[in-house]
Amino acid sequence: MLTSLNPLSKLVVCCIWLVAAVLVFDPRFQLAGILAPALALIVLHRTSPLVLLVLMVPFALFGFGFLTTSLLFRQESDFAMRMAGESVLASPEFSAGVTLFLRALACGMISLFFALTTDPELFVRALMRHAGLPPRIGYSLFAAMQLVPDLAGEAQQMRLARAMKSGRRPRRIPGPFELMSLVIPLLAFAIRRAGRTAIAMEARGLGTAGPRTIMNAPSFHGRDGVFVVVALGVLGGCGVAVVGGF
Structure with a gap:
């Protein structure tokens, strides 16, 4: 309700x-x-x-x-x-x-x-439709929402790959040294993802001002x-x- x-x-x-x-x-x-x-x-x-x-x-x-x-x-x-x-x-x-x-x-x-x-996605859509939130910022928030779980999945894949290479089972909770070793690869992954997102946003015309249709936005x-x-x-x-x- x-x-x-x-x-x-x-x-x-x-x-x-x-x-x-x-x-x-x-x-x-x-x-x-x-x-x-x-x-x-x-x-x-x-x-x-x-x-x-x-x-x-x-x-x-x-x-x-x-x-x-x-x-x-x-x-x-x-x-x-x-x-x-x-x-x-x-x-x-x-x-x-x-x-x-x-x-x-x-x-x-x-x-x-x-x-x-x-729902965070509906909240952002409502802000774009009713509160004048620029679509460029709104779709940037959408990209950030998708990036966070992808970062967690990428980190888990890296840990599994390292465990298979060393022949040991990965720890349930990574230690501080393991976390520090994941910072640079995850940062590189985030930078590549941000670059692709920026290119995709430009290709969809989010850098230009003008009327835009917002689908699935909640109404009053x-x-x-x-x-x-x-x-x-x-x-x-x-x-x-x-x-x-x-």
């Missing part, structure tokens, strides 16, 4: 939610920014909660850095001297740190909502309007609840 929406509709909604998460300094609002996208992914997109937890680990570590910095390294905070004298949970430094921690999680969850429900439908209204309504409801002290 979420993947059928226009990527630009989701982009606008996610940007508004991110701006709100940055501007509203309230832990209850940050919790709403975490739970609302998470519930949408679990219920509507059938995303496993375990997958979400794993993907949120980097954002949690980033937010934990905010929490420890707020507690221990604020210039005006005498937290280290008052640790034995009063509860840590009651200190204003802890409250600010928790809010920053939740803000990092909220921004991460909103970003995951967009990334997990959006009624469900996009419903999604935007519902998402902004939830955001407004959360803001009213925070202001009202509920």
Whole structure:
């Protein structure tokens, strides 16, 4: 259901939610920014909660850095001297740190909502058709999307060839010296691929300005309007609840 929406509709909604998460300094609002996208992914997109937890680990570590910095390294905070004298949970430094921690999680969850429900190729096509992205840049992004998996496949082929030559089985995880030995061949492969891509783009007239037909670009439908209204309504409801002290 979420993947059928226009990527630009989701982009606008996610940007508004991110701006709100940055501007509203309230832990209850940050919790709403975490739970609302998470519930949408679990219920509507059938995303496993375990997958979400794993993907949120980097954002949690980033937010934990905010929490420890707020507690221990604020210039005006005498937290280290008052640790034995009063509860840590009651200190204003802890409250600010928790809010920053939740803000990092909220921004991460909103970003995951967009990334997990959006096809990169359709997103680029939508930008070219509706947002004026130059086709030269758009097709360069297409080439980069195809280059990344090809680089991984080329690296695996090189490792297998070297293993066959030496008569040993390749390691499951390459060591640092093996990785360094793959840098130059992969760089040469990428340069050759980039040259061929540039020639192909010139042959297709991407270097000239003018109208161009963009095939398979997503259009806007009624469900996009419903999604935007519902998402902004939830955001407004959360803001009213925070202001009202509920």
